Amino acid sequence: MTAASAPILLTPILLTPGPLTTSERTRAAMLTDWGSWDGSFNALTASLCDKLVAIAHGTGSHVCVPLQGSGTFAVEAAIGTFVPRRGKVLVCVNGAYGKRLAKICEALGRDHVIHETGDDVPTTPEAVDRLLAADRAISHVGLIHCETSTGILNPLEAIAAVVARHGRALIIDAMSSFGALPIDARQIPFEALIAASGKCLEGVPGMGFVIARSEALLASAGNTASLALDLRDQHLYMQRTGQWRFTPPTHVVAALHEALLQYEEEGGLPARHARYARNCQVLIAGMAKLGLRSFLAPEIQAPIIVTFHAPRDGRYRFTEFYEAVRAKGFILYPGKLTELETFRVGCIGSVGSAEMERAVDAVADTLRAMKIETI
Ligand SMILES: *Cc1c(COP(=O)(O)O)cnc(C)c1O
Numbered sequence: 001m002t003a004a005s006a007p008i009l010l011t012p013i014l015l016t017p018g019p020l021t022t023s024e025r026t027r028a029a030m031l032t033d034w035g036s037w038d039g040s041f042n043a044l045t046a047s048l049c050d051k052l053v054a055i056a057h058g059t060g061s062h063v064c065v066p067l068q069g070s071g072t073f074a075v076e077a078a079i080g081t082f083v084p085r086r087g088k089v090l091v092c093v094n095g096a097y098g099k100r101l102a103k104i105c106e107a108l109g110r111d112h113v114i115h116e117t118g119d120d121v122p123t124t125p126e127a128v129d130r131l132l133a134a135d136r137a138i139s140h141v142g143l144i145h146c147e148t149s150t151g152i153l154n155p156l157e158a159i160a161a162v163v164a165r166h167g168r169a170l171i172i173d174a175m176s177s178f179g180a181l182p183i184d185a186r187q188i189p190f191e192a193l194i195a196a197s198g199k200c201l202e203g204v205p206g207m208g209f210v211i212a213r214s215e216a217l218l219a220s221a222g223n224t225a226s227l228a229l230d231l232r233d234q235h236l237y238m239q240r241t242g243q244w245r246f247t248p249p250t251h252v253v254a255a256l257h258e259a260l261l262q263y264e265e266e267g268g269l270p271a272r273h274a275r276y277a278r279n280c281q282v283l284i285a286g287m288a289k290l291g292l293r294s295f296l297a298p299e300i301q302a303p304i305i306v307t308f309h310a311p312r313d314g315r316y317r318f319t320e321f322y323e324a325v326r327a328k329g330f331i332l333y334p335g336k337l338t339e340l341e342t343f344r345v346g347c348i349g350s351v352g353s354a355e356m357e358r359a360v361d362a363v364a365d366t367l368r369a370m371k372i373e374t375i
Pocket of ligand 1: 017018070071072073075097144146147148173174175176196
């Protein structure tokens with residue numbers, strides 16, 4: 001079935017890196033109201049945190065600290081909580097989220113140094129090794145696992161080993177990879193790993209969380225100048241009372257919990273990874289047939305989001321292209337590169353290869369209707 005003959009979709013499919021398409025069952029979980037003091041909601045939060053720690057294989061060594069807000073709130077909370085005021089962060093940058101991490105250090109008054117590579121160049125363990133050897137003042141390394149601004153994958157395991165060998169602490173922004181790409185706390189030493197409800201776990205947006213090494217979290221007293229973004233305090237209060245310190249995003253928690261039950265039923269991380277990898281393959285192969293090339297080399301492409309070169313044809317306008325594809329039921333994402341005209345298509349969310357094929361059909365029909373040449 002081509003997109004043109006497909007039924008009109010009431011709600012478009014989001015091929016974006018969060019918010020993303022959720023299952024009906026996840027959305028239905030938001031039809032109940034929860035009291036924030038109620039035992040049943042506290043049990044839901046506790047169960048959620050246990051599941052999240054288990055995904056990272058951190059049971060016993062790590063705890064999950066949930067936090068109200070979007071993912072950036074949790075990144076800012078992690079930097080403020082874990083980096084001492086006299087600490088120094090090596091920020092590895094190859095896209096917008098790395099730059100945002102540096103901006104957070106700046107805003108919080110944490111000394112930092114930026115190691116920047118091109119948008120299509122992963123951070124290497126060799127570079128981190130050299131930089132840590134040269135500057136003993138660096139206490140923490142901040143790394144984006146999958147840099148969502150292009151979809152590039154940074155070699156987390158090798159970098160984590162280098163950071164550990166130098167006796168420094170690692171803070172991982174795993175926002176767009178957690179739950180889909182393996183991160184095993186038993187093998188990858190980290191102080192804090194940050195992710196959020198509305199990405200690969202397929203919940204709705206509104207809650208971030210930090211998987212923290214328990215000892216490091218307890219030792220972080222006095223670092224942050226923030227009340228609301230103090231992860232240690234959030235954790236201790238929750239441990240004592242079972243409750244969130246301030247009004248919890250109840251519906252978001254309920255939706256994420258339901259999404260995690262489906263995650264387990266699907267087969268956990270290996271199944272989620274396999275589905276996204278298939279989505280990514282179907283997408284890249286289908287677009288290649290239309291003459292649309294992806295920006296990254298296959299070996300550094302994470303199966304999360306794909307950046308495509310825009311057609312060079314002068315008749316191409318992103319907004320017109322976007323609206324036309326949207327009318328066929330799919331929401332694409334603009335590019336985030338300053339030098340190159342690109343657009344992005346997400347592979348994550350409650351979608352499979354059938355949806356990816358229909359999205360490629362929608363793009364094909366749109367290019368034809370706009371009379372855009374791609375070769
Ligand atoms: C989504 C995302 C964030 C958080 O962004 P918000 O706009 O706060 O949701 C941070 N880092 C990465 C790599 C992300 O993909």
